[in-house]
Amino acid sequence: MNKLNVVCGALIIDGKVMIAQRNYGSSKGFFEFPGGKVEKSETKEEALIREWKEECDIDIHNVQYLASSVDYQDGYEIHLTCFTCTSNEKPTKLSVHSEYIWTTPDHIYDYNFFKSDKMLVEALKGVWPCLTKPMKPKY
Numbered sequence: 001m002n003k004l005n006v007v008c009g010a011l012i013i014d015g016k017v018m019i020a021q022r023n024y025g026s027s028k029g030f031f032e033f034p035g036g037k038v039e040k041s042e043t044k045e046e047a048l049i050r051e052w053k054e055e056c057d058i059d060i061h062n063v064q065y066l067a068s069s070v071d072y073q074d075g076y077e078i079h080l081t082c083f084t085c086t087s088n089e090k091p092t093k094l095s096v097h098s099e100y101i102w103t104t105p106d107h108i109y110d111y112n113f114f115k116s117d118k119m120l121v122e123a124l125k126g127v128w129p130c131l132t133k134p135m136k137p138k139y
């Protein structure tokens with residue numbers, strides 16, 4: 001079976017994570033973490049930064065590995081790696097998505113989100129308090 005390396009990014013700003021609804025292809029209407037296929041010449045992090053620029057027209061920063069999963073779709077073995085990231089800007093233009101929503105990990109499956117991402121969403125729930133709560137000084 002053909003293997004595909006795909007990356008996706010959970011962008012976190014102001015205590016919310018962004019999910020986006022696809023506006024094309026066989027998964028049209030599904031919500032996802034934006035991303036796409038890794039090209040031969042690039043690292044996964046480089047691919048993620050490129051995809052966010054192409055699809056959402058923003059520069060992402062603080063790209064940190066979150067979790068990975070394997071799924072089988074349309075005859076492909078999809079190796080999906082998810083990263084958390086931040087940005088100084090929020091997307092305003094839509095190209096391959098019809099909508100962006102800001103939510104929390106507990107509410108991602110209130111939307112028609114990729115079932116294949118369940119483990120990734122669980123991993124995000126696990127680190128969510130560290131990512132969104134300000135650290136208190138010990139003294």
Ligand SMILES: Nc1nc2c([nH]c(=O)n2[C@H]2C[C@H](O)[C@@H](COP(=O)(O)OP(=O)(O)OP(=O)(O)O)O2)c(=O)[nH]1
Pocket residue numbers: 006007008027032033034035036037038051071073078080114116117
């Ligand atoms: N971006 C993204 N893709 C996901 C997620 N979950 C999941 O199963 N996938 C699958 C759907 C697709 O089969 C594959 C991503 O392929 P894609 O078509 O978005 O890749 P791409 O942006 O490079 O697309 P293209 O240039 O070939 O049109 O990964 C997710 O959360 N985000």
